[in-house]
Amino acid sequence: MAPLASYVKNTAPSLNRALTACPSCDLLLTGTTALENHAALCPRCNELLHRDKHNSIVKTFSLSLTAILLYIPALFLPLLTMGILGTESTASIINAIYNLFVQQQFFVGFIVLLTAVIFPFFTLFSLCTVSFGLLTDHKKSWMPWMFRHYNHLRGWAMTDVFLVGILITIIKMAHSAEIELNLGFFCFVSLVVVTIASQTASDRRLFWSLLEPTCTKTTSSPSKPRAPSKDNTHVTKHVVCHTCHKMVWPSKKEAQSYSKCPRCGEKLHHRKKNSIMRTWALLCSAILFTFPANILPIMEVEYFGVPERSTILDGIVYFFQDGSYGIGIVILTASILVPLFKIIGLTIILTSIHFQWHTGRRHKAAMFRLIEFIGRWSMLDIFVIALLCTLVQFGFLSTITTAPAAFYFTCVVISTMLAAVTFDTRLLWDNDESTS
Ligand SMILES: [Zn+2]
Ligand SMILES: [Zn+2]
Structure with missing residues (x-):
């Protein structure tokens, strides 16, 4: 178990560049970047704030690229063949989804299509392109958008759950029929392992800090912490982006016009609306x-x-x-x-x-x-x-x-x-x- 990083609790906003807020409980903190082989947890709510990941960009790129190469055979090749009294039937993932549509289960089929096919591919593609861009120092304007949607959709990409579903199906049918594992099954197992490894290797804090446009890091940025002013033209209440966790200190004027995170483009709210x-x-x-x-x-x-x-x-x-x-x-x-x-x-x-x-x-x-x-x-x-x-x-x-x-x-x-x-x-x- 990795030891916790140390924190300096800070209850008043200052010009400290390392000042941040816990995305889970909003506690103001400093020094939340974990040291090598360490994890940083929030002292109030125990949320994992940062975990050091060695060589994150190279590992993320190579693993997500491998997963993309495995994606097509894992999806289209037969996973299993089942035989009863000399007759055989096979199932692939695409086949199983198509069958749900044939049986008029359109909503169920659509959700399975999203969670087992579309979202897994999108998350892998996002990780691969963004990490490649960072690796080669070719940052594009669409990268924050891709990485933002990766963060939203990675919980909805369920290839790992589908794999457990395949294993349960095998055990369930093994009593009454002959089950043969096909090439698609081995590709799918590899896809799930490599997908989990690529997501684990990605250091989200590092990715966001590298994706941040240079102009938002400057002192004139609304994201820079400000001390309260006497004429009350500045708002001292911070706003933390729900997606990339960037802390923004908008003035009253900026709070009225500034509605998007300067780093990832997400709409900014003090708390999620309604x-x-x-x-x-x-x-x-x-x-x-x-x-x-x-x-x-x-x-x-x-x-x-x-x-x-x-x-x-x-x-x-x-x-x-x-x-x-x-x-x-x-x-x-x-x-x-x-x-x-x-x-x-x-x-x-x-x-x-x-x-x-x-x-x-x-x-x-x-x-x-x-x-x-x-x-x-x-x-x-x-x-x-x-x-x-x-x-x-x-x-x-x-x-x-x-x-x-x-x-x-x-x-x-x-x-x-x-x-x-x-x-x-x-x-x-x-x-x-x-x-x-
Ligand atoms: Zn917290
Ligand atoms: Zn953001």
């Missing part, structure tokens, strides 16, 4: 979608012409009855416990802000980080169903198709993920007289 209301709205939608998602069938299995519809819970019970406790627990966690935890956790956080319950804020901040981290793993069940519906197509012998709950369950996952995006964690720490 954060509480939007998060409540998305949370309520998720709660409403949870009922049909769990009551209605999610999958229809036709065995020798006899259809049988099963809900999410039926699928979990099947794994436990079959003795596959490991997969049963994984599906139970991803499909039921994680959405439930996200809904309960966000309700606790929002209620505590509404009633100004200031106790246990570090724990609530940690709970929110966990909600953000695990949110995407709920898509696991949808990916497994997409693969099963493509693989198990043996006519009269056995077929699997999606059922209505797939739509509602996807809505639950998307609503809770968007709720986490719209929530501004800094609201948890506002009016904190004890530490800020």
Whole structure:
């Protein structure tokens, strides 16, 4: 475990160039750049502020380029071949998505297309082009835009979740059919490993500091910290960019006209606009979608012409009855416990802000980080169903198709993920007289 970097807590704005604010709780800090092989954490909310990454640009470029080269074969080559009584069927990722559209699951198919194909490619392409530009010192005006969208979309690129979905499909079907791993599977495993490595290698703070236009670093920039003036023409309240974490000190005049971050172009707000209301709205939608998602069938299995519809819970019970406790627990966690935890956790956080319950804020901040981290793993069940519906197509012998709950369950996952995006964690720490 890397030791923590030291901090000098600073409660009053100064002309110190290293002055910054925690993006999670807005505490003013100095010296947040981690030393070699160290990590810097916020002393108030425990947010990871910076982790030193050696040779970040070269590693990011080479790993993201490798991932892009693996992308096409991983997507189009068959992942698995399944055989029952001499008949065979294969599934690739593109094949599985196409099959969802054929089965009239347009929304589910569209979300799987975005999360398993489009967003992973965009994030890799962004990392590759931006790191190449920085490596060769050819900075272009579109690079901050690319890197900004990389930061927004990397949580929505779910090739790693899809890989776990493939493994569960293999274990699920291994009892009843012969499963053969194809070249596409090995390309996809390599793609996931290299993608994770490239994202881990990228030092976001270093990338942003190199991407910053030179003019915004000068003393005439509105981003420069200012001391309060006697005639009150300067606003002393800082604004931290939600995306690149640049701290801006706009004057009253600049605050009226200056609406975009000078570094990444993101709209600047002291707090995310209507954060509480939007998060409540998305949370309520998720709660409403949870009922049909769990009551209605999610999958229809036709065995020798006899259809049988099963809900999410039926699928979990099947794994436990079959003795596959490991997969049963994984599906139970991803499909039921994680959405439930996200809904309960966000309700606790929002209620505590509404009633100004200031106790246990570090724990609530940690709970929110966990909600953000695990949110995407709920898509696991949808990916497994997409693969099963493509693989198990043996006519009269056995077929699997999606059922209505797939739509509602996807809505639950998307609503809770968007709720986490719209929530501004800094609201948890506002009016904190004890530490800020
Ligand atoms: Zn903090
Ligand atoms: Zn910014």
